[in-house]
Amino acid sequence: MKLPDHFHLTYCSNIHPGESWQEVRRNLGRFLPKIRARLSPHGAFGVGLRLSAQAAERLAEPETMEEFQAFLAAEQCYVFTLNGFPYGVFHHARVKEEVYLPDWRDEERLEYTNRLAGIMAQLLPDEPGLEGSVSTVPGAFKAEVKGEEDVLLMARNILRHAAELHAIRQRTGKMVTLALEPEPCCYIETVAEAVDFFRDYLLAPALLAELAENLEVTPERAETIVREHIGLCYDACHMAVEFEDTGQALAALAKAGIKICKFQISSALKLSYRRGDGRPAKTLSDFAESTYLHQVVERTGAGLVRYADLPEGLAAEALADGKQGGKDGEAVEWRVHFHVPIFLEEMRNFQTTQSELIELLQRLKVNAPCPYLEVETYTWDVLPPEYKSADLADDIVRELEWVKQMLAG
Numbered sequence: 001m002k003l004p005d006h007f008h009l010t011y012c013s014n015i016h017p018g019e020s021w022q023e024v025r026r027n028l029g030r031f032l033p034k035i036r037a038r039l040s041p042h043g044a045f046g047v048g049l050r051l052s053a054q055a056a057e058r059l060a061e062p063e064t065m066e067e068f069q070a071f072l073a074a075e076q077c078y079v080f081t082l083n084g085f086p087y088g089v090f091h092h093a094r095v096k097e098e099v100y101l102p103d104w105r106d107e108e109r110l111e112y113t114n115r116l117a118g119i120m121a122q123l124l125p126d127e128p129g130l131e132g133s134v135s136t137v138p139g140a141f142k143a144e145v146k147g148e149e150d151v152l153l154m155a156r157n158i159l160r161h162a163a164e165l166h167a168i169r170q171r172t173g174k175m176v177t178l179a180l181e182p183e184p185c186c187y188i189e190t191v192a193e194a195v196d197f198f199r200d201y202l203l204a205p206a207l208l209a210e211l212a213e214n215l216e217v218t219p220e221r222a223e224t225i226v227r228e229h230i231g232l233c234y235d236a237c238h239m240a241v242e243f244e245d246t247g248q249a250l251a252a253l254a255k256a257g258i259k260i261c262k263f264q265i266s267s268a269l270k271l272s273y274r275r276g277d278g279r280p281a282k283t284l285s286d287f288a289e290s291t292y293l294h295q296v297v298e299r300t301g302a303g304l305v306r307y308a309d310l311p312e313g314l315a316a317e318a319l320a321d322g323k324q325g326g327k328d329g330e331a332v333e334w335r336v337h338f339h340v341p342i343f344l345e346e347m348r349n350f351q352t353t354q355s356e357l358i359e360l361l362q363r364l365k366v367n368a369p370c371p372y373l374e375v376e377t378y379t380w381d382v383l384p385p386e387y388k389s390a391d392l393a394d395d396i397v398r399e400l401e402w403v404k405q406m407l408a409g
Contacts, residue, residue, distance in 0.1 A: 001036075001039055001040040001043060001044070001045050001046055001400075002040075002043060002044060002046070003404065003407060004407075004408075005365070005368070005371075005407075006371045007364075007368070007371045007372075007373055007407065008046045008080055008371055008372050008373065009046065009373045009374075009375075009400060009403055009404070010045070010046035010047055010048040010080070010081070010373070010374050010375070010400075011035075011048060011374065011375040011376070011377075011396050011399065011400060012048040012050055012083050012264070012374050012375065012376040012378065013027065013028065013047065013048060013049050013050045013083075014050035014083050014085075014086065014090060014376070014378045015377065015378050015380065015392070015396070016028075016031065016050075017090075017091035017092055017381070018055075018091075019052040019054050019055060019088065019089055019090070020052075020054055020055060020058070021051075021054070021055040021058035021059055021064060023055075024049075024050075024051065024055050025068065025071075028047075028049075028071075029071070031392070031393055031396070032045065032047065032075055032077055033075050034393050035393055035396055035397060035400075036075060036076065036077060038393075038397050039397060039400055039401070040076075043076070044076050044077065044078050045075075045076060045077045045078075046077070046078055046079070046080050047072070047077050047078065047079045047080070048079075048080075048081045048082075048083065048374040048376075049079050049081070049082050049083070049123075050082070050083035050086070050090075051082060051083075051084070051116060051119070052086065052087065052088055052089075052090070053087050053088065053108075053112045053115075054088075056112065056115050056116055056119060057115065059119055060115055060118065060119055065119075065122060068123075069122075069123070072123070078123075078124075078125050079120070079123040079124065079132070080124065080125075080130065080131075080132055080133070080372060081120075081132065081133045081134070081135070081262050081372060081374055082116050082119065082120050082132070082133070082134045082135070083134075083135050083376075084112065084113055084116045084134040084135060084136050085099070085135055085136055085137055085181060086099050087101065087102060087108070087109070087112055088101075090378075091291070091381060092291075092381070093291070094290060094291060095291055095292050095293070096291075096292065096293045096309070097141050097143075097293055097308075099137075099292075099293065100137045100140055100141045100144075100186065103137055103139065103140035103141065103144065103154070104136075104137065104139050104140060104153075104154040104157050104158055105140060105144075105150055105153045105154055105157070107157075109136075109137070109157070110157045110160060110161055113134060113136055113161055113178065114161060114164045116134045117134055117161070117164060117165055117168055117176045117178070118168065120132040120133070120134055120174075120176045121168050121172045121174040121176050124174050124176070126173075126174075130175075131175045131176070131177060131261070131372070132174065132175070132176045132177070133176070133177045133178070133179045133233070133261040133262050133372065134176065134177070134178055134179065135179040135180075135181050135233040135261075135262065135264070136178060136179065136180060136181065136233075137180075137181065137183075137186070138180050138181055138182050138183055138186040138187055138188035138189065138194075139151075139154045139180070139186065139187035139188050139197070140154060140186065140187050141185065141186055141187070142185055142186050142187050142189065143185075143308070145187050151187070151197075151201060152201070152207075154187070154201075155197070155201035155202055155204075155207060156207065156210070158178070158180075158202060158230060159202065159207060159210070159211050159226065159230075160214075161178055161230075162178070162211065162225055162226050162229045162230050163211060163214055163215055163225075165177070165178065165229040165230075166215060166225045166229060169229075175228075175229075176229070177228075177229050177230070177231055177259065177261040178229060178230050178231070178261070179231055179232055179233035179261035179262055180194070180230070180231070180232055180233065181232070181233035181235055181238070181264070182194055182232065182235070182238055182239075182242075183235070183238050183295075183337070184238060184241050184242060184295035184297055184306060184337050185293075185295045185306060185308050189238075189242060190242050190244065191239075191244055191248075191249045191252050191253060192252070194232055194253070194258060195252060195253070195256045195258065198230075198256060198258055199256065202226055202230060203223060203226060203227075205219065208222045208223055208226070209222075211225070211226070227257055227258075227259060228259070230259070231258060231259030231260055231261040232253065232258060232259070232260055232261065233260075233261060233262050233263075233264055234249075234253075234260050234262070234263045234264065235263075235264040235266055235376070236263065236264060236265055236266050236267065236353075236356065236357045236360050237264070237266035237267055237268040237337065237339050237353065237376075238266075238268075238337065239356075239360075240267070240268050240270075240335060240353035240356040240357070241268045241295065241297050241335040241336065241337045241353075242297055242335075243297060243299055243304065243335065246356065246359050246360050246363060247363065250363065250369065253369070254369065259369075259370075260369045260370045261370060261372070262370060262372040262373070262374055263360070263364070263370070263372065263373050263374070264374050264375075264376045265342060265357065265361075265373055265374065265375045265376065265399075265403055266339050266342065266357070266375070266376045266377060267339070267340050267341070267342045267344070267352045267353050267354050267356075267357050267377075268335055268336060268337060268338060268339070268340065268352065268353045269284070269287065269334070269335070269336035269338045269340060269347070269350060269352060269353075270333070270334070270335055270336075270350060270351040270352055270353050271283060271284065271333070271334045271336070271350040271351070272331070272332070272333045272334075272350075272351075273332055273333075273334075274328075274329050274330065274331060274332070275300075275320065275328055275329060275330040275331075275332055276320075276328040276329065279349070279350075280313070280314055280317045280334065281314055281317070281318060282349075283348055283349050283350050284310065284314065284334075284336065284350070285314065286384045287310060287336065287338050287384070288309075288310040288311045288314060289382045291381075291382050292338075292379065292382065293308070293309055293337070294309055294310040294336055294337050294338045295307065295308060295309065295310075295336070295337040296309075296310055296312070296313035296334055296335070296336050296337070297334070297335045298313065298332060298333070298334050299332070299333045299334075299335075300330055300331065300332050300333075301330070301331070310336055310338070313334070313336075335353065338379060339376060339377045339378060339379045340352050340377070340379070340383070340387075341377055341383075341387060341395065341398075341399060342354065342357060342375065342377060342399050342402060342403070343398055343399060343402040344387070347387065358406060361403070361406045361407060362406075364407070365407055373403065375396075375399045375400060375403060377395075377399060380392060380395060
């Protein structure tokens with residue numbers, strides 16, 4: 001929905017299970033009308049659309065696209081962002097590290113993202129200044145990147161996609177951007193790593209020269225094309241898990257000239273405890289579920305330690321109990337990549353990173369690098385029962401209302 005100060009606010013439809021277009025379309029028909037009626041009864045309602053490769057291939061067909069555009073018009077809805085992160089199955093099956101596959105080393109990732117960009121251009125309203133975005137994996141899962149050749153391959157494929165985005169803009173007049181989404185334990189997981197990747201690869205003179213030759217433009221123009229079309233999806237949950245300072249992160253990206261294409265409004269688990277007190281196992285075991293990867297970043301006085309998944313972190317903590325020498329009783333804080341309802345400040349005997357999210361929203365009220373906001377809480381199916389309501393639409397509306405209140409207050 002459109003909010004004061006030019007914000008566009010929506011939720012990501014990856015909350016709804018379904019990989020086929022038929023399933024996606026059925027869920028949109030079921031939920032969008034009732035949600036819009038409650039939140040934006042007299043105005044247009046924005047949509048954050050998640051499309052698997054299978055669904056994208058079907059939606060790209062002219063008849064399917066025409067029917068969907070008619071539905072959007074009838075329901076006063078518009079699409080301004082696509083989630084192109086998960087290529088395949090995303091619900092009711094083991095996803096874990098496979099969510100990053102195919103990654104940006106793979107031609108399939110490029111072809112899929114090119115198709116999504118074309119779809120985004122077709123769906124984006126013809127409105128001055130309005131941009132569409134496609135969020136994507138931050139290169140690859142870090143453990144899969146074996147060396148310089150892999151990094152160069154990822155960068156060249158992303159730049160090939162930049163060329164496609166430039167061609168779409170030349171052909172349609174629509175501005176579509178690619179939003180790399182930093183995430184714990186991925187090739188790009190921190191703001192510093194994002195800055196390095198842009199400086200050392202996407203904006204490296206040699207690679208810009210290749211892009212310039214491909215597009216038959218000057219290297220200076222090629223750099224402008226990259227900066228305009230390739231940026232970041234700033235996921236508040238991921239940034240909080242990495243203990244990023246919000247002000248410093250936004251300032252670093254602005255200084256580097258890296259575009260923020262959209263903000264994902266999300267919150268993570270946060271637990272403070274004393275080494276050896278057993279609290280992680282007592283309070284977080286129910287969140288160590290088998291579908292998604294729940295990376296853990298641990299902070300002590302010695303710095304940060306990362307675990308690729310919550311069970312790994314719990315096992316390491318169990319092993320550490322009583323075997324730390326002089327470290328028993330050491331103050332520890334865990335941030336866990338588990339998207340939790342953003343309206344919750346606390347859960348059981350631990351907190352969420354809601355305070356970090358509120359700080360981000362307060363900063364956006366004063367100076368927003370981009371106006372596109374997408375709530376992304378896709379984990380309702382795997383939350384412990386006490387955090388689920390009887391109606392998913394109620395949960396979605398409650399989250400969006402909470403964001404509206406934070407921006408208005």
